[in-house]
Amino acid sequence: HAEDEIAAACMAIGAAFSGARAMTVTSGGGFCLMVESVGLAGMTEVPLVIMESQRGGPSTGLPTRTEQADLLFAIHAAQGEFPRAVIAPGSVEECFEAGWRSFNLAEKYQCPVIVLTDQFQSSSLRTLDMDAIDFNAVEIDRGSTLTYEDLDRLSDGYRRFEFTESGISPRAIPGHPKAVFAASTDEHDEAGHITEEIENRRRMMQKRMRKLETATAEMRPPRLYGPPGAEVTLVCWGSTYGPCREAADEINAGGGSANVLQFGDLWPLPTDAVTEALRSCRRTVAVEQNYTSQLARLLRMTTGIQVDQTLTKYDGRPFAPEEIAAGLSVPAGQARR
Template structure:
């Protein structure tokens, strides 16, 4: 049996031991470039942690640096510790990373929680009025206390609520980062609140910057201004998928908001009028999927965004879409379960559920993009596959992929290459030339019947959720049941040829292969680079990533599995669901598994902590 490694919440020290200690003044960290720093902003819900982190991320990107940031928040409106971690480098980033080099503590609790995840000589920025922060204890921990009058500065210019703005300015000043980039973001973020609010925040950020700059001394972790300001987009997986859906011709979305899928729906709603999209906030998830199925039946490219709990409610209607052969795209952004579970955390626990959801058997396609970049393409493919095969397509995202921000190049999303596959939907001229009666569910060699949008006089047909004949009329006859069941399921054999096999990253002659799917690609990729850079002489690792999960690409996978010397499956679930699927479909059994199910995303250092002992040592 494979070994099972239980991953626990990050405590930092195990991971920090694997990260290279940066040289003074460079910030060189886990990556291959000369700059690699992590910044964490922590505080209570309601203190603007998320908005501050997102704003700082955009400011860093505007200077030409690469960014990758994650947010960690509790499922409560106010109170409770939240934090936002930003990684910045001079090369493309695919994951967050430990340890942290600058900690901004908006509460005293933040410092206690994150202290063990700080790099040597890291800085802790906090308000000088905090009564229970022991500066000497921080120094004994080999980190630098930076107490500043943050609340006082905020109140001087209007309100204590701007303390987070002062803290951002202080972080920029400490790292000698050009404050103008932060100022540009502040002007945009507060423009709707008037010049007075904008000017107050600008004064606060400038004063915070100057205070920290004066106190910086020989702080080793600095941020250069690369200049040139290359234009990059900073967005997360949900927004990238929404852009792809627009490019794919989506004209209808229905949803009942459910974290972490809500921001996808919100984006579509916000842009619905200018893009000609019908967006329906349904009374519940059952209504949402039924609306989308209706829209798909009427000819619109339709989708639903939800999470695992909402998807559970949609299961019966999912079967209806399979039976009546209506194209519909379901975006399921996974979170920890069961029940309401961990509403604001991440997990990969819905894979086998998505493949087998609903009673009975019917074809569906399941995709799981691995990066923000891939979310755009996955959306385009999902709509094309759904319409071509006239079947539901389920796209598995998760909280990590749906919410982390990453800087991407503008030409990452190639709109000019997008094509709409409507080959199996008959046009009005084709229906005009129809020879004989129109059979909506005609038995065909590939399982795909010719689809007609309602409204043409020569394509009037019945649609039934009971078993039906080729015309759509209810039938319980044995021969008909066999014919229609075999016809529908034949789509899986046809679609399998379009499924993409796994993708490699890393050296071909690796001694160990990380097998992953969906969003674990980024942390695994960074782990491969980190290991091979630091320990490549004793052995090398690579990764094999799967994004097309059902129908499983067996023929495309088997040759790749033969190249593996030793395999470790890396998954954010308890039962190694993909490793089980891989064994079921190919007979291949991994040698060990790394599983994390505490709701927090894996970092590259965590992965390496658990796989180092699995890498064979070269002679």
């Protein structure tokens, strides 16, 4: 147990740097303290996984209650620009998958990966059938990693931050005499040596950000539940998927027409697939547990599409399906609770 969240994040970075798969877990307040470490991992291109269980804020806020107010914070945490991935599982099964998948993304793209859940989901208990989780589907992808044999064959030295077309530089685990390099949080050249030279800075920024472009092709589009072409589409992410799904079932059983568009991969957002999914909807209602409809804002920022209505809740209690169904009767705009 680390003395604080800063130490926990730095310990995870150190473990990942040495070749271990490492993650740390926190809530929103703890993640605030970890932000500088997120930038450290971004600059040194060390795979780091952080699971952030959101609660009501700011500050201590509602320490035992739930909220979804950290989405935009997670996407933009730390100063400067660097690649990271943000995913948000919507069920127990998806939480299991997010565990191994977040490590794959972090090691493949050598960047921080933030798994967003919330207090409601983190403290929920659920019994699953044995076949609910496919353990055979688990994959381990450690990305572009040089073996000792690969390093033995190097003739012109090892460049940890080598410029590549994909932006992903071959990674070597410390310990081999040919894999000695500097890992600096200052801007650096291919060997890791500190420099503020103009052209190198441009190329390094472009190299790192190309990883984001490469990763976008791997991010999953939103998933549709319910009848295609429904009159109303509930747009959601994270733990609101459960009550949205139940609300849609109740609406359809009562003679209405509703489906659910669930977002699990939130950054980098696969913009083309998201745009196509949103344009196929007749009426969209974003259901979120925050005040400012952060997913709706993200969708408008990346696709230019504004949802037709937002339904938000921020009292620390999770949505009930009945609340969602009732919120659809509110005139188009924003319904807040």
